[in-house]
Amino acid sequence: MENKSVSLRGKNILGLEYFSPDEIELVLQTAKEMKNIIHRDIKKVPALRGKAIVNLFYEPSTRTRSSFELAGKYLGADVINITASSSSIVKGESLRDTLLTVEDMGIDAIVMRHKAEGAAEYAAKVVKPVIVNAGDGAHAHPSQGLLNLFTIRQYKGGFKGLKCAIIGDVLHSRVARSDIWGMRKMGIEVHLAGPRTLMPRFLYEEEGIFIHDRIEEAIENADVINVLRIQLERQKSGLFPSTREYARIFGLNKKRLSLAKKDVLIMHPGPMNKGWEISPEVAYSSNSAIQEQVKNGVAVRMALLTLILTGGKNSEIID
Amino acid sequence: MKLLIKGGRVIDPANKIDKTADVLIENDKIAAVEENIVADDAKVIDAAGKIVVPGLIDMHTHMREPGQESKEDFASGSRAAAAGGYTTIAAMPNTKPVVDNSILIKGLKQRAREDAVVNIEIIGALTKGQKGEELAEVGDMSQAGAVAFSDDGHYVQKANVLLNGLDYLKPFHKIIISHAEEPTLVEDGIMNEGKRSAMLGVKGRPAVSEDIAVMRDILLAEYADAPIHIAHISTRKAVDFVRQAKKRGVKVSAEVTPHNLTMTEDMVDLTDSATKVNPPLRTDEDLAAMIEGLIDGTIDNIVTDHAPHAEEEKDREFRYAPSGFPGLETALGVLLTDLYHTGKVDLPLIINKMTAAPAELFGLDKGTLSKNAVADITIIDTEEQWTVDEDKFYTRGTHSPFAGRKLKGKPVMTIINGRIIMQDGIIIE
Numbered sequence: 001m002e003n004k005s006v007s008l009r010g011k012n013i014l015g016l017e018y019f020s021p022d023e024i025e026l027v028l029q030t031a032k033e034m035k036n037i038i039h040r041d042i043k044k045v046p047a048l049r050g051k052a053i054v055n056l057f058y059e060p061s062t063r064t065r066s067s068f069e070l071a072g073k074y075l076g077a078d079v080i081n082i083t084a085s086s087s088s089i090v091k092g093e094s095l096r097d098t099l100l101t102v103e104d105m106g107i108d109a110i111v112m113r114h115k116a117e118g119a120a121e122y123a124a125k126v127v128k129p130v131i132v133n134a135g136d137g138a139h140a141h142p143s144q145g146l147l148n149l150f151t152i153r154q155y156k157g158g159f160k161g162l163k164c165a166i167i168g169d170v171l172h173s174r175v176a177r178s179d180i181w182g183m184r185k186m187g188i189e190v191h192l193a194g195p196r197t198l199m200p201r202f203l204y205e206e207e208g209i210f211i212h213d214r215i216e217e218a219i220e221n222a223d224v225i226n227v228l229r230i231q232l233e234r235q236k237s238g239l240f241p242s243t244r245e246y247a248r249i250f251g252l253n254k255k256r257l258s259l260a261k262k263d264v265l266i267m268h269p270g271p272m273n274k275g276w277e278i279s280p281e282v283a284y285s286s287n288s289a290i291q292e293q294v295k296n297g298v299a300v301r302m303a304l305l306t307l308i309l310t311g312g313k314n315s316e317i318i319d
Numbered sequence: 320m321k322l323l324i325k326g327g328r329v330i331d332p333a334n335k336i337d338k339t340a341d342v343l344i345e346n347d348k349i350a351a352v353e354e355n356i357v358a359d360d361a362k363v364i365d366a367a368g369k370i371v372v373p374g375l376i377d378m379h380t381h382m383r384e385p386g387q388e389s390k391e392d393f394a395s396g397s398r399a400a401a402a403g404g405y406t407t408i409a410a411m412p413n414t415k416p417v418v419d420n421s422i423l424i425k426g427l428k429q430r431a432r433e434d435a436v437v438n439i440e441i442i443g444a445l446t447k448g449q450k451g452e453e454l455a456e457v458g459d460m461s462q463a464g465a466v467a468f469s470d471d472g473h474y475v476q477k478a479n480v481l482l483n484g485l486d487y488l489k490p491f492h493k494i495i496i497s498h499a500e501e502p503t504l505v506e507d508g509i510m511n512e513g514k515r516s517a518m519l520g521v522k523g524r525p526a527v528s529e530d531i532a533v534m535r536d537i538l539l540a541e542y543a544d545a546p547i548h549i550a551h552i553s554t555r556k557a558v559d560f561v562r563q564a565k566k567r568g569v570k571v572s573a574e575v576t577p578h579n580l581t582m583t584e585d586m587v588d589l590t591d592s593a594t595k596v597n598p599p600l601r602t603d604e605d606l607a608a609m610i611e612g613l614i615d616g617t618i619d620n621i622v623t624d625h626a627p628h629a630e631e632e633k634d635r636e637f638r639y640a641p642s643g644f645p646g647l648e649t650a651l652g653v654l655l656t657d658l659y660h661t662g663k664v665d666l667p668l669i670i671n672k673m674t675a676a677p678a679e680l681f682g683l684d685k686g687t688l689s690k691n692a693v694a695d696i697t698i699i700d701t702e703e704q705w706t707v708d709e710d711k712f713y714t715r716g717t718h719s720p721f722a723g724r725k726l727k728g729k730p731v732m733t734i735i736n737g738r739i740i741m742q743d744g745i746i747i748e
Contacts, residue, residue, distance in 0.1 A: 094635055116638035117521045118589025125590050137638070138520030139589075177520050200517035201525075 009311030012124040013132040013304055015140035016181035024185060028150050030303035030312055031296070037074055038298055048077035051108045051309050055081045056098070057134070058089070058114040063270060063294060064134050064144070068111045071301035077108075077309075095119065096126055103127040108309055112136075130308045138172045144269055145178030147300040149186060151289050152224055154296070155265045159186035165218040165260075166190060167252060168228035168277060169198040171239075175269045176228055184208050193218035194228075194250055197239040215250055222260040226267045227252050227278045247276035257282055265289055321345050322737060323358050327366030327698065331373060332671035333678070333687035342371055344694040347737040352688050364732070366698055370666065373674040373686050374406025374695030374735065378467075379496075379550060379574060379622035380647065382408075382439070384430065385423070386415030391627040391715050393427075396647070397435035399625070399714035401741040403647040404730025406695035407685055408625075409440040412449070413472040419444035419455040421463035428464055436740050437733075438695070440466040440683070445484050445495055451475050454484055461491040466681055469496035471550055474532055476502065478539060485543035494572075494681060496548045499532035499557070500524075500598065509638055511584040511599040519589060521638075524599050526554040533557040537564045537571050546570035548680070551624050553579045553598035555608035562617040572619040572680055573612070577650045580609050580621070581657040582720065592633050592640030593718040596624075610663055613672065620677040621669070623650045627716020634718070645716030649707055651699065653721060655728030659701065666701070698732035705729055713746060 006022045016024070037043055053072045057065050065081065072079035082102070084090065089098060095114070102110060110127070112120050113134040120133035120140075135141045149159070156162060164183055170176045170192050183190050189208050192199065193215040205211055212218045219225060230246065240246050247253075257264065266278075266288040274280050283290060306312055322344040329340045329352055341356040342349065377400065383391040391399075400408045410427070412418035418427065424441050431439035443465035447455045449472065457468050468488065475481040475497070484495055505524040510516050512523020533549055537560055540547035552558060552573045564571045578596060583603055587594045594600060612618040626643025633640050651673075658664040678686025685695055707721045733741035740747060 094631065096631075096634060114636065116636035117519055118638075119636045122590045122636060140520070172520075174520055177518065201512065202514045202523075203517040204514055 007311050008307040010130060011308055012130055013142050013308060014121050014124060015133060016142050016145045016178050016185065019182070019185065021185050024146065024149065024182060027146050027300065027303050027307065028153060030307055031150050031299040034302035034306070035296070035299035037302070038295060043074045044076060045074065046076040047306050048072065048075040048309055051077040052106060053077050053079045053109045053111060053305065054102050054107045055079065056102065056110055056112045057081065058084045059135070061113055061135070063297065064113065067294070067297040068132070068134060068301050071298050071305055074298070075302055075306060077305070095123070099123050099127045103129055109305065132304060132308070135174050138174050139177060141174040141178050143297070143301055143304060144175050145182040146304070147293060147297045148179055148226065148267060149182050150296050150300050151267060151293050152188070152265065154292070155289060156223060159183070159188050162188045162223040163221060164188050164190055164224040164226060165215070165222040166192050166226045166228065167215055167218065168194045168250065169230050170194055170203065170228065171198045171200050172231060173228045179226060180209065191218040191222065195240045195246070216256060216259055219256055220259045222264055224265045224267065225252065225260060229269060229271065230273055230277050232273070243276045251276050251279065252282055253279040254281055257287070263287070267293055270294070320737065321358055321361035322364060322734070323356060323361035324364045324366045324371055324696070324698065327369045327371035329371045329688065330667050330670045331688040332667055333373070333675035334689060336688070337667055342688060342696065344696070344734070344737045347694050349688050349690055349692045349694050351690065364698070369731065370699040370701055372670045372697050372699065373688050374697050374733065375404045375651065375673045376407045376677045376683065376686055377405050377623050377625070377647065377650070378409045378620060378677045378681055380408045380410055380625040381413070381627065381643070382410040383414060383627065384410070384427065389715070390629050393431050393434040393439060395713060395715050396625070396627070397437045397439060398746045399645065399647040399712060400437045401733045401735070401746055402713050402744060403649070404651050404697040404699065404733055405437055405647060406697065406733060406735045407438040407440065407683065408647070409442050409466055411442050411469060411471045412444040417444050417449045419447050419449070421456060421459040424460050424463040424465050436746060437735060438685070442467050442469050442471070442496065444468065445470045445475060446480060449473050451477055451480055454480065454487060457484065457488055457493070458491055461493050465493065466683070467494045467496055467548070469498065469550065471496060471498045474498055474500050474502055478535065481536065482539050482543055485540060485545035485547065489543070489545050492682065494546045494548045496550050497532070497536045498550050499529055499536055501528040501531045504528035509595060510587045511601050513584055513602060515584050515587065521589070524597070526556065526601065526605065529554045529598060530556040530560070534560050537561070537569055540571055541569045544570070546572070549573040551576050551579065551598055551622065552618060553601050553605060553609070555605050558608045558612040558617055562612065562615070565617060573617065574620045574622045575609050575613060575618045576622060576624045577646065577653045578720065580606065580613070581653055586720070589637045591718070592635070592637050593644055593720040593722070595637055595640055595642050596644060597642040610658070614664060614668065619672070619680055621650070621654065621672045623647050625714070627714050628718070630717045644719050645712065645714040647714060648712055649719060649721045649726070652705065652707070652726035652729045655701055656726045660727050694734060694737040696734040697730050699728065700731045701728040703727070703729050703731070711744070
């Protein structure tokens with residue numbers, strides 16, 4: 001570890017606004033060690049043996065939930081999944097009561113995905129187990145923000161002075177907000193672009209954050225482009241006229257990509273709307289790190305779980 | 320039965336009185352307000368160093384009766400009112416069922432007489448079921464004693480329906496209270512739309528939704544030459560619209576809540592739904608406009624919008640918690656602390672907005688210490704320091720955003736019909 005005085009032990013992972021650059025650095029360093037484990041034949045270490053983690057998911061999710069589940073299991077923790085559709089939640093049990101029930105079972109950490117902004121923070125007030133926010137409404141998705149940083153570091157070697165374009169539905173994107181917090185803390189310039197109806201009206205431009213009407217302006221000379229997922233169900237409420245028009249004016253295609261730096265890194269939190277928000281040739285180009293992000297996601301989540309549950313002191317067990 | 324309140328600073332805005340004097344009550348009426356009254360047979364209340372004012376009036380509360388008595392009923396709500404220094408409150412009709420007929424008006428007035436310790440006025444729904452489609456029987460309800468009409472909680476979206484209401488009610492001399500908020504602009508919004516909602520990723524309720532609605536309702540009132548009262552005004556532009564309309568003679572009035580006079584969106588905490596309220600807490604600029612509007616007369620009265628909810632409804636995810644919190648027991652303390660003691664608003668003005676002004680606006684025979692007026696009186700200690708403790712509330716509502724706050728100033732006695740109902744925060748049964 002670079003900075004021995006930094007510890008995340010017992011810290012609720014609620015949003016990157018609550019992280020210091022040193023804490024982010026600690027997670028990224030730890031994730032690097034964790035990534036080695038994923039490449040092993042036997043992907044199991046005893047770092048979290050005896051710890052119990054619950055994935056409490058109020059919204060459907062494939063990659064985030066399984067990423068956290070595997071992260072816990074690779075580290076030897078006992079992991080259970082509770083999803084809204086197959087639990088007492090459908091009987092009308094309140095979030096508070098569900099949390100208290102989980103707490104009584106001796107759970108050490110609760111990884112929580114919820115539609116309501118602030119739900120993870122609320123959970124942290126209600127129960128003692130460490131809370132990891134796996135997405136709360138359009139507010140935050142800190143582990144995604146961290147894995148994006150990890151991926152950028154992997155390809156770019158560092159952060160300072162990089163230009164990152166975040167394209168698409170910023171209004172509804174927890175990924176965008178976590179990126180903004182995380183990237184600004186690490187010295188990356190953030191350029192946002194997309195339809196004005198998908199841009200928060202009061203997301204003001206402050207130091208290092210720029211808002212553009214034309215995505216070409218955001219992409220120009222960019223080191224990193226993060227394409228956000230457009231939620232089709234929102235499209236029905238008339239926030240943009242059609243997917244066809246979106247593709248023509250705001251879609252990331254090869255032509256637009258040529259405005260960016262030659263070695264630009266393409267990211268996407270997934271799942272992708274290929275063909276209109278991002279063209280397949282861009283999504284699968286050599287500049288794309290979209291598949292690598294998935295792998296990095298597991299490593300970053302392994303790092304987070306280890307750091308919050310053991311402070312990283314068991315890291316010697318890993319090797 | 321005689322009561323003599325000795326040596327207090329008497330503030331009676333209706334009679335432009337602000338002086339040290341004694342107040343004599345005989346039976347249930349004010350007998351005299353003079354210096355050095357001698358009445359040997361009277362029970363004497365020492366009010367030296369205290370403020371003696373007409374009983375406070377709150378024209379916008381939610382008593383939850385009928386239908387949701389577990390949240391609040393006339394018994395609990397009226398005790399909360401008395402504890403807060405109020406002697407008269409008005410109950411909004413967005414109950415279950417909606418109060419949209421004279422049977423309910425009469426029934427509720429009867430219930431109030433039986434269960435309540437303060438005077439409770441009943442506001443009827445303007446439209447059947449508050450659906451905004453057809454006028455409710457507002458004439459019949461007027462004759463049954465409804466004090467005003469409102470679809471509070473809902474904007475009357477159809478302009479022709481509101482216009483019909485304004486025209487129809489003119490001969491009945493009853494005011495329509497408008498919940499001014501254009502609904503398509505606030506769908507799913509849970510706090511003010513602004514910088515804070517943008518960073519929290521929360522859907523906001525933009526100020527323009529209120530601005531548009533207030534402007535339309537002013538234009539309709541002007542066209543009908545009938546009175547309209549804007550409920551819980553909260554935006555700078557809406558205050559400006561009311562100000563301009565008043566200047567050109569439109570019969571428009573407006574009310575504001577203590578929280579929109581003292582709190583901003585920066586205080587919204589997504590882990591505690593106490594700050595979830597509609598209209599939402601706005602910006603510093605809006606707050607300054609509320610105070611300016613209060614002082615220059617644009618805003619006529621202060622109301623609590625007392626909106627109690629059950630603990631389990633409020634103690635949950637911010638997004639799913641209902642809007643509103645109990646305000647009757649904290650209103651005066653908050654206003655004295657944040658407006659009077661900070662020098663922003665003087666005491667007689669605050670008292671006027673809570674007594675004489677609402678009485679005059681809604682045609683109530685109250686809010687004054689005139690001779691022979693009903694002896695509804697509140698005695699206030701502006702210097703007493705106290706901490707808001709929800710466990711001591713009489714309301715069944717919880718999640719006050721003021722819980723735990725240290726306040727300076729509170730009502731120490733509430734007298735209704737010449738009888739002491741509350742003393743030192745305790746309801747006398």
